[in-house]
Amino acid sequence: MVGASVPSHDATACLTGVWKRAVSSGHKKRPVNLFIENVRTVRIVGVTLPAPAARRVKLAPSILACDFTRLGEELRAIESADWAHVDVMDGAFVPNISFGLPILAAARAASPLHMDVHLMIERPERYLKDFAEAGADSLTVHVEATAHIHRAVQQIKELGKQAGVTLNPGTPLEALRPVLADVDLVLIMSVNPGFGGQKFIPQSLERIRTVRRWLDELGSAAELQVDGGVSAANARAVVHAGADNLVAGSAVYGKDGAQAGLERLREALK
Numbered sequence: 001m002v003g004a005s006v007p008s009h010d011a012t013a014c015l016t017g018v019w020k021r022a023v024s025s026g027h028k029k030r031p032v033n034l035f036i037e038n039v040r041t042v043r044i045v046g047v048t049l050p051a052p053a054a055r056r057v058k059l060a061p062s063i064l065a066c067d068f069t070r071l072g073e074e075l076r077a078i079e080s081a082d083w084a085h086v087d088v089m090d091g092a093f094v095p096n097i098s099f100g101l102p103i104l105a106a107a108r109a110a111s112p113l114h115m116d117v118h119l120m121i122e123r124p125e126r127y128l129k130d131f132a133e134a135g136a137d138s139l140t141v142h143v144e145a146t147a148h149i150h151r152a153v154q155q156i157k158e159l160g161k162q163a164g165v166t167l168n169p170g171t172p173l174e175a176l177r178p179v180l181a182d183v184d185l186v187l188i189m190s191v192n193p194g195f196g197g198q199k200f201i202p203q204s205l206e207r208i209r210t211v212r213r214w215l216d217e218l219g220s221a222a223e224l225q226v227d228g229g230v231s232a233a234n235a236r237a238v239v240h241a242g243a244d245n246l247v248a249g250s251a252v253y254g255k256d257g258a259q260a261g262l263e264r265l266r267e268a269l270k
């Protein structure tokens, strides 16, 4: 008999229905025998963890790639998605300026989707309250953008929002460690932030695997989000590496419209 400890949130997911949903949505079915020791410790007998692809994966189209003259329509086109990803750039932390509070407020008014706000701005703590009030459901901050990442994460939680942390592709993953147990979301940037339509950096897969392992070791239920160059061609590999939340801009808002783009991503994940 082989025994293996599994992170409690994976086990809980199997027990509370995510497993069943994965089976019925066409993912691979694998038998698993669980011996529940207590809420945090579960032994798997005869080993058969769900394939990584069996995780419930959230799709978060980035509205950076949409047609802003039709923001309401573009948001309705992604209503079957899980989240809307909102990229705020200040022209200082990243070499581009996108949009800020008024566009978030307009998106909030136009759509019931979870507004997932990625702040690519210097010293984000100055604006967390404003973005929370403008309609953010989750706020993600860069470790490089503040001297006080721990305080920024706490501030987001005090505002009653989901707290996310992220880092540029060139920043060592160790920078995440001090706040890893506190956050609701970790975002692995798979391009250098600042622009849509860039190529996925292949080394990101190893970074995703590492953070997946760290989260599992902590028993954290935080989402592992990946952003930048995600498309139908690589979505499966990204999920297989451990992601459970995919941001996609140009792969969703393509020539044939957002619904077709979302459908292609879903097909790729089957």
Ligand SMILES: O=C(CO)[C@@H](O)[C@H](O)COP(=O)(O)O
Residues within 6 Å of the ligand: 062, 064, 065, 085, 087, 118, 191, 192, 193, 194, 195, 196, 197, 198, 227, 228, 229, 230, 247, 248, 249, 250, 251
């Ligand atoms: O944060 C960013 C870019 O800085 C991303 O959210 C992009 O907007 C994703 O666009 P694609 O790479 O999917 O086109």
